[in-house]
Amino acid sequence: MTTDIQHLIDKYFDGESSAEEEKVLRRYFTQEDLPEELKAYASLFRFLDDEATALAILNEIRSEEKRPVRRRLLSLRNLRTIAAVAATLLIAVLLLTRPDRKPALTGSYVWVDGKQITDPATVRKYAEASFGKIQPESDIIEDQLRFILE
């Protein structure tokens, strides 16, 4: 076992060790009971092990940092919804209050000889007058039948 570890250490220092072999080394040096000839390397590989742990934690933190990005995406969607609501309301307001839209049917008023009157009593008087003008003075069917039957 010691020989194998020594071999791996040699490969490590020659820069030829694989990630898996380095992991084996780090795990090996975490144990307390080490041969005397290998104890010198313990602090190095423990440090490396700690570093690997630190990197793992760092990666975890980084992956957690991605979550706010998703949140940001969600908030972008919310913004899109808000923008759609705003656009809908704007279009509706423009449709219902178009500048060319005549205010003719809002409120009661009368135009007489080019002058506008809004006094309710006067408006009523003119309305009744126009109403009266349209009412049939007599029933034309009755009149004609009477004429034929006479």
Place this chain on the structure above:
Amino acid sequence: MKIKKTFFRLSILFLLLIISGVTAQAQENLRIHTVFEKYGKRKGATMVVLSGKALHNYQLDKYQSITLKYDRAILDEIQECLETDKKRAYQIKEVISNGIISSGYYQLPEEKNQTNRYILFKIGDDATATLIYMEGGKDSEELINRLFIRSD
């Protein structure tokens, strides 16, 4: 899913707003509107516009009338407008004298808005012509018939 629902609801809201905007222009779709627009504010014309409380007793939502002094050109224009609009009427009562409409009653349905529209026209003995446009709910029909159509 939630976003889709929101967009669906917004689309419905948008459509409703458009429909309300379109139905609010019921009269604008009729050709007689041009008569009110063109002559309503001119000298010699009397244009009455009623809406809101003033019409509650009549079950009407809108009332617009114009009385003009007799003028052949204007009268021809009104006749053309009536000829166009009466094509959409489901109830017509007319008196034609010397080839022109001397008095007319036209009831036009507004299916989408569940309202009735009425056009009334009469050439008076005092050398005036009066054109009336009214709009109201289903209840308005009985009242209008009672007021204007004595033969019923």
